Amino acid sequence: MTTAIDDLPVFSAIKPTEVEGNLRTLLDANRAELERLLTANSASWDALIVPLEEMQHRLSRTWSPVGHMNGVVNSDELRAAYNACLPLLSAWNTDLAQNQRLYQAYETVLKNEGARLTAGQRKLVENALRDFRLAGVALPPDKKQRYKALVEQLATLQSKFDENVLDATNAWSRHITDTAEIEGLPAPIIERARVAAQAKQLEGWLFTLDAPNYQAVLMHAVNETLRREFYHGWVTRASEEDGNGGRWDNSALMDQILAVRDEVASVVGYPNYAEYSLATKMASSVAEVRAFLEQLAAKSRAVAHQEFAELTRFAGRELNAWDVGFYAEKLKRERFDLSEEALRPYFPLPRVLNGMFCVAEKLYGVQIVERTGVDSYHPDVQFYDILDADGSRRGSFFVDLYARGKKRGGAWMDECVGRKRLGGATSLPVAYLVCNFMPPVGSQPSLLTHSEVVTMFHEFGHGLHHMLTRVDYPSIAGINGVAWDAVELPSQFMENFAWRAEVIPLISAHVETGAPLPEAELQRLLGTRTFQAGMQTVRQLEFALFDLRIHSEFEAAAGSKIMQTLSEVRSQVSVIKPPAFNRFAHSFQHIFSGGYAAGYYSYKWAEVLAADAFSAFEEGGIFNSAVSSRFLTAILEQGGSRDAMEAFVEFRGRKPQIEPLLKQLGLAA
Numbered sequence: 001m002t003t004a005i006d007d008l009p010v011f012s013a014i015k016p017t018e019v020e021g022n023l024r025t026l027l028d029a030n031r032a033e034l035e036r037l038l039t040a041n042s043a044s045w046d047a048l049i050v051p052l053e054e055m056q057h058r059l060s061r062t063w064s065p066v067g068h069m070n071g072v073v074n075s076d077e078l079r080a081a082y083n084a085c086l087p088l089l090s091a092w093n094t095d096l097a098q099n100q101r102l103y104q105a106y107e108t109v110l111k112n113e114g115a116r117l118t119a120g121q122r123k124l125v126e127n128a129l130r131d132f133r134l135a136g137v138a139l140p141p142d143k144k145q146r147y148k149a150l151v152e153q154l155a156t157l158q159s160k161f162d163e164n165v166l167d168a169t170n171a172w173s174r175h176i177t178d179t180a181e182i183e184g185l186p187a188p189i190i191e192r193a194r195v196a197a198q199a200k201q202l203e204g205w206l207f208t209l210d211a212p213n214y215q216a217v218l219m220h221a222v223n224e225t226l227r228r229e230f231y232h233g234w235v236t237r238a239s240e241e242d243g244n245g246g247r248w249d250n251s252a253l254m255d256q257i258l259a260v261r262d263e264v265a266s267v268v269g270y271p272n273y274a275e276y277s278l279a280t281k282m283a284s285s286v287a288e289v290r291a292f293l294e295q296l297a298a299k300s301r302a303v304a305h306q307e308f309a310e311l312t313r314f315a316g317r318e319l320n321a322w323d324v325g326f327y328a329e330k331l332k333r334e335r336f337d338l339s340e341e342a343l344r345p346y347f348p349l350p351r352v353l354n355g356m357f358c359v360a361e362k363l364y365g366v367q368i369v370e371r372t373g374v375d376s377y378h379p380d381v382q383f384y385d386i387l388d389a390d391g392s393r394r395g396s397f398f399v400d401l402y403a404r405g406k407k408r409g410g411a412w413m414d415e416c417v418g419r420k421r422l423g424g425a426t427s428l429p430v431a432y433l434v435c436n437f438m439p440p441v442g443s444q445p446s447l448l449t450h451s452e453v454v455t456m457f458h459e460f461g462h463g464l465h466h467m468l469t470r471v472d473y474p475s476i477a478g479i480n481g482v483a484w485d486a487v488e489l490p491s492q493f494m495e496n497f498a499w500r501a502e503v504i505p506l507i508s509a510h511v512e513t514g515a516p517l518p519e520a521e522l523q524r525l526l527g528t529r530t531f532q533a534g535m536q537t538v539r540q541l542e543f544a545l546f547d548l549r550i551h552s553e554f555e556a557a558a559g560s561k562i563m564q565t566l567s568e569v570r571s572q573v574s575v576i577k578p579p580a581f582n583r584f585a586h587s588f589q590h591i592f593s594g595g596y597a598a599g600y601y602s603y604k605w606a607e608v609l610a611a612d613a614f615s616a617f618e619e620g621g622i623f624n625s626a627v628s629s630r631f632l633t634a635i636l637e638q639g640g641s642r643d644a645m646e647a648f649v650e651f652r653g654r655k656p657q658i659e660p661l662l663k664q665l666g667l668a669a
């Protein structure tokens with residue numbers, strides 16, 4: 001049944017053939033209304049900015065379900081429609097951002113009403129003025145035109161990058177009939193592969209290349225050849241090495257993406273894309289970010305080397321990149337007498353969700369209840385409402401948690417509906433929470449590893465940021481308008497709860513017996529948190545430095561030097577030596593097609609904020625209501641309505657410090 005009372009998207013009514021036409025109609029209407037507003041010459045908050053917020057809200061409402069479905073139930077028809085829309089959207093955004101009259105109207109609002117506006121309203125106007133400048137509003141017409149063309153081109157290139165990764169991933173599979181080859185693999189992974197083989201009338205097992213399969217093989221397959229094959233498959237996706245004859249090779253696209261970004265930056269007067277990207281972030285310059293990353297590298301590299309030497313000793317052989325996960329898992333099992341896989345039965349997904357909701361209820365006084373009968377695009381999807389203490393609805397979310405074909409890998413939260421209260425009906429925030437966990441097999445629910453549980457908490461943290469906002473203006477509500485390097489604060493903050501002895505009993509119970517995780521295993525699990533934290537840290541630093549350097553050192557004449565930079569960064573910080581065929585960058589969607597370009601450092605940056613924020617909870621008790629309500633009101637509810645540093649200082653009483661993170665990772669001296 002389809003419900004319309006909340007104005008949720010009606011996914012089942014979205015027809016690829018109508019997507020482009022509907023968007024064109026909406027954009028035409030927006031353009032006409034914008035012209036009316038500017039002609040009326042009424043540059044005031046109420047007469048100009050409120051209708052513009054409405055307009056953008058309407059557009060996001062229309063586009064969000066299309067973009068979402070393209071990511072999670074991709075099809076040739078939808079992909080074509082989606083791609084046809086990207087240049088239209090990009091053109092609209094640029095037209096808006098480069099509109100000189102609109103820019104002046106915002107300046108007038110600030111000049112005439114600045115003193116009367118609330119701090120949030122003023123922030124909205126100041127953000128808009130900054131973005132006008134970043135889009136080259138004051139440039140001569142030919143340069144403005146060039147900027148617009150570049151941004152459109154970039155949207156198309158990035159989309160193509162994603163398609164190549166998806167297609168190359170889908171094209172890979174491994175059919176196995178010899179039991180010896182799958183030795184060590186967890187039973188649910190084997191069962192899933194058996195079902196996949198059966199569906200194709202094949203003997204034995206058929207493995208696709210999704211994250212659960214890839215991780216399971218790299219961690220558990222005793223057969224080194226199989227590990228190497230999966231590793232090769234994964235790290236060569238969408239490259240000239242992937243065995244598809246270059247059909248989905250991203251090499252040229254990556255060069256083009258960097259070249260276009262570099263030109264975008266230079267057209268509006270920045271020395272490179274990284275500096276341009278930092279103009280909207282909490283960090284102030286490439287030099288500051290680089291110093292931050294190198295400081296962390298200095299703190300973690302020696303530890304990472306010790307860990308790797310220890311692992312090599314343990315394995316009693318030289319380790320290839322595809323051996324590290326396997327021996328690390330073995331060492332971890334030996335040291336902690338604990339296997340991630342063996343704990344799966346203690347983390348059935350329904351129990352994890354309930355317990356996680358319970359944590360949010362304890363922290364923020366909300367209540368989370370499932371609602372059935374909501375229109376959806378796939379039977380796996382569930383829907384929940386978040387209610388305030390008085391029973392009124394605060395927000396809602398879709399969850400779509402299982403891996404399947406035609407669904408983008410990874411985990412993420414995205415906006416379905418943004419919060420808006422501009423007079424007239426209030427629209428409450430709705431989120432999508434997406435993961436790629438192993439689907440239920442038969443009557444057994446999906447069973448998670450603890451690290452998947454941590455992923456779930458992470459995305460839910462983003463979700464709470466989006467859904468608990470009290471901000472009324474869509475462009476600064478929830479995660480909107482939040483500096484990108486502060487956006488991972490609520491998500492990484494939330495991860496901490498999945499690592500607490502007070503919380504684990506809430507999120508775990510044996511799938512068959514309902515028994516709690518035994519105390520000894522609980523303690524061992526908690527002990528694993530800092531296991532190889534040095535190696536994990538340098539890995540993140542490798543990604544972050546690579547990203548920062550390719551976006552700050554690009555020179556048109558010299559080309560992008562992607563592989564060269566990657567290998568320089570690796571020799572600077574990494575401890576694992578990857579094989580020559582490694583083309584990891586070719587599927588690095590975060591920075592080539594996602595929003596993390598010149599922003600991958602944000603994870604570490606925000607991890608400092610998150611660990612420091614959580615240390616306040618550790619001081620006062622993790623469910624201390626004074627601390628949690630301060631976090632709620634100073635950070636979660638504020639969205640982008642205030643400066644990230646200011647909000648942090650209000651919550652913590654001082655600026656962020658790096659020590660709590662080092663302590664959390666076991667890297668403190």
Ligand SMILES: [Zn+2]
Binds near residue numbers: 458
């Ligand atoms: Zn995140």
